[in-house]
Amino acid sequence: MATTTRTWRQVSARVRTQREYGAGFRWLELEMPAGFAAPVAGQFVQLLLDPPSPVLLPRPMSVASVSKKGTKLVVGFLYAPVGTGTQAIARLEPGSTIGVTGPLGQGYPLDEPGTPVLVAGGRGVAPLLMAADVLAKSRRRCEFVFGARTASLLVGLAEARERLAKRGSKLHLATDDGTRGFKGNVVQMLDRLAPKLAGPLVIYSCGPHGMLAAVARWAMANGARAHLAMESVMACGTGVCRGCPLPRSAEARDRVLATGADAAPLQGNPEWAMCCTDGPVFEARELDWDRVE
Numbered sequence: 001m002a003t004t005t006r007t008w009r010q011v012s013a014r015v016r017t018q019r020e021y022g023a024g025f026r027w028l029e030l031e032m033p034a035g036f037a038a039p040v041a042g043q044f045v046q047l048l049l050d051p052p053s054p055v056l057l058p059r060p061m062s063v064a065s066v067s068k069k070g071t072k073l074v075v076g077f078l079y080a081p082v083g084t085g086t087q088a089i090a091r092l093e094p095g096s097t098i099g100v101t102g103p104l105g106q107g108y109p110l111d112e113p114g115t116p117v118l119v120a121g122g123r124g125v126a127p128l129l130m131a132a133d134v135l136a137k138s139r140r141r142c143e144f145v146f147g148a149r150t151a152s153l154l155v156g157l158a159e160a161r162e163r164l165a166k167r168g169s170k171l172h173l174a175t176d177d178g179t180r181g182f183k184g185n186v187v188q189m190l191d192r193l194a195p196k197l198a199g200p201l202v203i204y205s206c207g208p209h210g211m212l213a214a215v216a217r218w219a220m221a222n223g224a225r226a227h228l229a230m231e232s233v234m235a236c237g238t239g240v241c242r243g244c245p246l247p248r249s250a251e252a253r254d255r256v257l258a259t260g261a262d263a264a265p266l267q268g269n270p271e272w273a274m275c276c277t278d279g280p281v282f283e284a285r286e287l288d289w290d291r292v293e
């Protein structure tokens, strides 16, 4: 079981920029106050609107970029305004403030040996571009598979192409309807790509749960390791409310039982992992994909 290092803080951040990103998504950048730890790829934060707010609870958001602007730490998010909370976030003007708790959860273990294959679906592209930047800093090129139902949903494609080219990484596009790149899904793309790559493969993936389940099954069937960024409806984000369970695999359950389920009280129990503290990034063999919703 992963251990939670509690480096998170609750702070008030300043909106630096907010803009349309295409395909119905928005890009938000927050300036963090001094003392906020730089998140790693795969981690998330909880965004809590200042009062008066239309929503009571914070909204979880994956970190899509981390940069330094002068002395300030700037954290970026790619998000879809789907409901009351995210639509209120979309109305925030530069200069306004928002509460941030973070960085939260376990990020991608980017130091695992093997050929890194990054598999993105939709807005999952953003945290994986951040992962590609980190890999490039340690002189590791990656294969970047980016899939969507149709070309217009390959969100931020121009930026992905430019950033990956600069880092010597290779972009492989797949669309279900064949409007851009390979005609098929990302798993079919993996089938074509894998024989050309030096093993072992280590996959990092972010996207809808259906895609992640298919990638996890592919990895387990093909002897690859895969680290998948999961989501769940969350309240606290810190392991307290027990509201974000994901079903553990039998293998993971037995390991938790053997190591003592009470060892880390803010994490899950033998049957259920907590998405916010055990995850959100899980290795494929940690979860029971037949019961993941």
Ligand SMILES: Cc1cc2nc3c(=O)[nH]c(=O)nc-3n(C[C@H](O)[C@H](O)[C@H](O)COP(=O)(O)OP(=O)(O)OC[C@H]3O[C@@H](n4cnc5c(N)ncnc54)[C@H](O)[C@@H]3O)c2cc1C
Pocket (backbone or CB within 6 Å): 044, 055, 059, 060, 061, 062, 063, 077, 078, 079, 080, 081, 082, 083, 084, 085, 086, 087, 123, 230, 231, 232, 233, 234, 280
């Ligand atoms: C770890 C994590 C990272 C996330 N990262 C991102 C991100 O980078 N970009 C992004 O756009 N969204 C992300 N989400 C999803 C985002 O948190 C939800 O879209 C948001 O909470 C919805 O809040 P709302 O008030 O706008 O919608 P609500 O009015 O609460 O609900 C609107 C719709 O969104 C669905 N929804 C609510 N909460 C979630 C949730 N946690 N996950 C998925 N669907 C939800 C509801 O079922 C409903 O259909 C992430 C979620 C998690 C758990």
Ligand code: FES
Pocket (backbone or CB within 6 Å): 233, 234, 235, 236, 237, 238, 239, 240, 241, 242, 243, 244, 274, 275, 276, 277
């Ligand atoms: S959101 Fe509260 S335990 Fe995960």
